[in-house]
Amino acid sequence: MRTVLLDKAKHDRNRFNCGVEPLNNYLKFMASQQAKKDNTRTFILEDEANQSNIVGFYTLTMTPVDLNALPDKLQKKHPSSISGGLIARLAVDERYKGKGKGEWLLIDALKKLLQASNTVGFPIVVVDAKHGAQQFYEKYGFTAFRDAENKLFITIADIRSSFD
Numbered sequence: 001m002r003t004v005l006l007d008k009a010k011h012d013r014n015r016f017n018c019g020v021e022p023l024n025n026y027l028k029f030m031a032s033q034q035a036k037k038d039n040t041r042t043f044i045l046e047d048e049a050n051q052s053n054i055v056g057f058y059t060l061t062m063t064p065v066d067l068n069a070l071p072d073k074l075q076k077k078h079p080s081s082i083s084g085g086l087i088a089r090l091a092v093d094e095r096y097k098g099k100g101k102g103e104w105l106l107i108d109a110l111k112k113l114l115q116a117s118n119t120v121g122f123p124i125v126v127v128d129a130k131h132g133a134q135q136f137y138e139k140y141g142f143t144a145f146r147d148a149e150n151k152l153f154i155t156i157a158d159i160r161s162s163f164d
């Protein structure tokens with residue numbers, strides 16, 4: 001399995017349904033435009049039997065990090081402003097849920113962000129876990145920010161050591 005960049009001429013965005021309308025709509029109406037402006041990158045996991053079918057997707061970008069919302073230990077380590085890699089969206093189509101695709105997409109996204117951090121340097125990865133997915137991310141080592149329940153982070157150091 002591998003992810004490819006969203007190609008609106010190839011991928012059937014209208015058929016994608018993860019059960020969360022704002023995420024479906026993002027993929028349909030925003031993802032391609034945002035990529036064209038170099039604001040985000042959206043990666044697609046295709047169904048191998050029919051590559052126009054979208055199994056799942058995630059969207060990556062960067063985000064400023066509120067230092068006050070980090071645990072004390074990390075605040076001490078990073079006293080001035082930092083940016084984080086952001087998993088802005090991640091979703092699996094209803095037809096493919098519960099088969100390990102979400103886990104696979106998350107690991108793939110973290111590998112890409114780790115690789116990016118080797119070039120541009122940023123110390124944490126943030127995820128927007130709206131729509132009740134907070135526990136999904138906690139299972140993979142993410143911690144909630146102090147100020148927002150549905151915003152979580154993991155350090156690049158922890159990602160690196162989990163892949164070593």
Ligand SMILES: CC(C)(COP(=O)(O)OP(=O)(O)OC[C@H]1O[C@@H](n2cnc3c(N)ncnc32)[C@H](O)[C@@H]1OP(=O)(O)O)[C@@H](O)C(=O)NCCC(=O)NCCS
Nearest residue numbers: 018089090091092097098099100101102103131133135136
């Ligand atoms: C959350 C989501 C990506 C999980 O995808 P999935 O392919 O069904 O998940 P997987 O089959 O890879 O599950 C991996 C593990 O996470 C658990 N899990 C899945 N969804 C979960 C959720 N919403 N909360 C807590 N745990 C969850 C599974 O039980 C499984 O655990 P196990 O290995 O102990 O059995 C998917 O349900 C989805 O697209 N939801 C709607 C969109 C969304 O909420 N996205 C996240 C916010 S942007």
